[in-house]
Amino acid sequence: MTSNHQTFYVEEDEHAAASPPSAESYRSWGLNGVVAALRQSREDTHKIRHRGRIREIPSRESLTVILDGLSAALFPTHYGQTDLTDESIDYFVGNTLNTTLNSLVQQVRRALLFVSRQSGANEDSESAFDHDHDEKLHAQAIAITRHFAAQLKPIRDLLVSDLQAAYQGDPAATSMPEILLCYPGMTATIYHRFAHALYTLGAPFLARLISRIAHSTTGIDIHPGAQIGGSFFIDHGTGVVIGETAIIGRHVRLYQAVTLGAKRFPADENGVLIKGNARHPIVEDDVVIYAGATILGRITIGQGSVIGGNVWLTQSVPPGSNVAQAQMRSN
Secondary structure, rough: OOOOOOOOOOOOOOOOOOOOOHHHOOOOOHHHHHHHHHHHHHHHHOOOOOOOOOOOOHHHHHHHHHHHHHHHHHHHHHHOOOOOOOOOOOHHHHHHHHHHHHHHHHHHHHHHHHHHHHOOOOOOOOOOOHHHHHHHHHHHHHHHHHHHOOOOOHHHHHHHHHHHHHHHHOOOOOHHHHHHHHHHHHHHHHHHHHHHHHHHHOOOHHHHHHHHHHHHHHEEEEEEOEEEEEOOOEOOOOOOOOOOOOOOOOOOOOOOEEEEEOOOOOOOOOOOOOOOOOOOOOEOOOOOOOOOOOOOOOOEEEOOOOOOOEEEEEEOOOOOOEEEOOOOOOO
């Protein structure tokens, strides 16, 4: 019999790279010195190591599942199951919400506990975070989650107006399902509506984690404290930044790389930044802000104004303004 097997011989290249190091050579990383240095950083130099009971923090993985569940409950056939019928859809929504809200209350509790311990006078004191304290936080988490659930219908109403604004504002949009499934601006807006509700109900840390998930998913960074009216549309969206105290009216459209930011950061007599003051723009109804525009400070963009691309704006403009870059004159 003749074998089809062929043997190939390759001449050794005298310039070939040396063989990779053996596994044995990887065993020495100088870990004793590295670990000791890190301990010194934690315990001595910077003293930021968490002490006290085991730290419970919200889970990003769990929050992602929760966001999927909430989205599915609000738009069942788009984010849930495509084969739902009139008979089965309510069962699906009810079951999804029951599972999702039970998970959410645990994440709210963890967020409240984390913030409570961060602001606690002495984490080493057992009395500071005793059983009664935990029970109160759990009851608070249940109340926040219950109020959040009651807001889901108004949230959906806002999101439907956002969806309609996207369809009407983008000639490339062929259908509502396309916007729900393909538009990062819509995803960011959905997550923001959830995050803002939790923020106003007393779970700001959890809301911030949700905004972080939205940012990593869409490239759009909206602080959960920002107040955004209905019929809101972010077209394309990558690089959009909306600050904590921004107020946005109805029927506002933003394009990619728009910044609604702070102009300056006032500090107290000790040089510590003053937090919570109104420092971001107010954008009134029916405003369009084109790509790359940067709007800074507590200024007002009047109703019906159009802000052109790449404009840098630090002063208020009256209603109906049309702001564009200065034209360069050629010699």
